[in-house]
Amino acid sequence: MTDFWKHTEGRRLEFKGEMPSHSDLAKTVVAFANDAGGDIYIGIDNKHNIIGLPEDGLTTLEKQLSNMVYDRCYPAILPEITFLTIEDKHIIRIHIYKGKHATILPQARW
Numbered sequence: 001m002t003d004f005w006k007h008t009e010g011r012r013l014e015f016k017g018e019m020p021s022h023s024d025l026a027k028t029v030v031a032f033a034n035d036a037g038g039d040i041y042i043g044i045d046n047k048h049n050i051i052g053l054p055e056d057g058l059t060t061l062e063k064q065l066s067n068m069v070y071d072r073c074y075p076a077i078l079p080e081i082t083f084l085t086i087e088d089k090h091i092i093r094i095h096i097y098k099g100k101h102a103t104i105l106p107q108a109r110w
Contacts, residue, residue, distance in 0.1 A: 005044045005086065012038035017045030019061060026072035026105055033077050033099035043091030052089025061092060074106050075099075 007013055012035075014028050019042060032038035042061070043053045053061065062081050069079050080095040 004039075005041065005048050005050060009046065011035055014038065014040045015044040015046055015048070016040060016042045017049070017051045018042070019064070022068050022072060025065070025068050029069050029077055029079065029094075029096050030073055030103045030105055032096040033073070033103045035098070037096050037098040040094040040096070041091055042094070043089065050087050050089050050091065053091060055090050058083050058090060058092065065092070065094060069094075072105060073103050075101055075103060077103060 004013075005015070009015060012032070014032075016025075020028075025040070028040055032040075042065075043051050045051055062083075065081055066079065069077050077096065077099065080097075082093045082095070084091050084093055
């Protein structure tokens with residue numbers, strides 16, 4: 001595995017030190033789906049520090065993330081969510097594929 005967390009954030013890469021708000025996550029997911037796709041890493045801050053997440057809460061966070069994306073994006077986006085361990089710390093990777101259709105954030109779903 002390369003040291004991806006040392007790369008600069010951009011149109012295909014986003015770091016979140018902690019669980020993002022519903023609207024923040026949805027906006028990033030839609031931006032990635034409408035462009036070239038991308039990865040969101042939760043547990044790594046914007047300064048590339050590996051903060052980590054509690055191991056016993058990963059499954060719950062995975063469900064919350066899936067629901068956030070599904071409930072707030074139209075047409076529905078199905079993210080690929082995986083758990084990684086870096087420097088003995090747990091992080092979550094959310095991979096968003098490039099969408100086939102334009103994705104929006106319907107106001108009624110907020």
